Amino acid sequence: MTDIMAKPHQLIASDRVEGTAVRRPNGDRLGHIERLMIDKITGKVSYAILSFGGFLGIGSNLLPLPWARLNYNPRFEAYELDIDDDELKRAPSFRADKDFDWGDRSQEAELHRYYGIPPYWGGF
16 A cells, blocks of 8 residues: 655645744745634635744744745745845734734735735735
């Protein structure tokens, strides 16, 4: 019997994405994916929450990223985010001990405007 999981494929389980490193194109580590936000109706991943900064999770910031902003880089076995330090500092984020108001569509729209990526729900 062949092990289906041994063959390369495009799919990945969500628990394997959480904790995956996020790196710059040059390989520098930015942080890791804390969690994914999935649209309940379509089932598509809408956002990856990047955890960065802090020490042992204390004082870390969470950066909601439109999923389309990330690319998987098999060379690093990490997601790649092309972002400079200034853009990262200005990016909409929230503290790890708080939560983003996912019920406020205007906050989501602001995220998409900031990154220049059309919203997953359409429009801009």
